[in-house]
Amino acid sequence: MLSPHKWEIGVSAGSYYPSLTQDFWGNDIGLAYDDDHLGMQFYAFSYHIDEIEDPEHVACRLFSLNLLLNGALRVAWNKNFAVPVEFTHFALCDGGGQHSVHAANIENNPFSQNADIDKYEHEATPASGRLSSRIFNLCKKDEVLRSLIFQVGLISLNSSLETIMTWGTLYKIYDSVKYHSKKNNYDFLKLGDPGRINQFTAACNSSLLLGVYARHGDMGWGQPAAAITDINEATSLILDLANKFCLVHIGAQHP
Structure with a gap:
């Protein structure tokens, strides 16, 4: 007891x-x-x-x-x-x-x-x-889920500095979902809109667009034709990606 x-x-x-x-x-x-x-x-x-x-x-x-x-x-x-x-x-x-x-x-x-x-x-x-509560409970035994949920837990837009850090956190979530989808044979292209995801990654990789918010420093790359530069839009996009991944992952690994 x-x-x-x-x-x-x-x-x-x-x-x-x-x-x-x-x-x-x-x-x-x-x-x-x-x-x-x-x-x-x-x-x-x-x-x-x-x-x-x-x-x-x-x-x-x-x-x-x-x-x-x-x-x-x-x-x-x-x-x-x-x-x-x-x-x-x-x-x-x-x-x-x-x-x-x-x-x-x-x-x-x-x-x-x-x-x-x-x-x-x-x-x-x-x-x-x-x-x-199921996701939280499964984090006890599922390292893939726990790592991803930790990253999502770090999202914060409550200050300028936290917003800067959140761009990097969102990219880590994207990286994790893409990697574990490939590793477990989940269809990554069905987890989100490929076009909008490409616009997100284009923004994260462009210091011309995001400045200090960018994932990279100056790399000499040109400005992308289309990119998501609004943090709220980017957060919604990546949270939806994480949500769909978790539903697929839980269904496959913890039926």
Whole structure:
């Protein structure tokens, strides 16, 4: 059986969060909220941190789990959202000081090996019952999916610097989808509009068009005839590519 949670996680998120608490199933992350005289309070729990004693390790693991959660939500919803779920702090459930969520490095496999987490799922709300929680749950055993969802979790347009970095992240997602589609004999051309994808890659490779946003520095290449230079359009295009890949991949590898 699963023990009571050790750590409580403070959460910042958008107005969608109360609905999300009812729509993210399984035991990997429990999302919850209170609406009282103090206003709306968002929080979460996870068995993947309950076995850890060191707050520094908890902070690192939560940072990684947070990336995967937002990546899974973006892929499942097939859209970016301006206010992602953010794990802001955590504290012992039975009292104690708060600790901030931070990490010098991403933990590549931020999951507990406790098999009871999946074994004792509530039969009415298994992780497999919702696409977002299924993707998150499969990241525990599928390295291809986990790597891709990490990349999607890194998408951020909240500042100029993050927008610059996101162009590179989107190209990495494109690279990953193309490579693993070829490796697993998925039809890459059916995952997205080849013409628009070519316009995206043309922009990413052109410092004449994107300047500091470009994937390359000056290479002496001419300006492409057509290119996607709007970050919101590019994000929507690549999220749709990731969504279609995940549906094909899950259907083939985890039927």
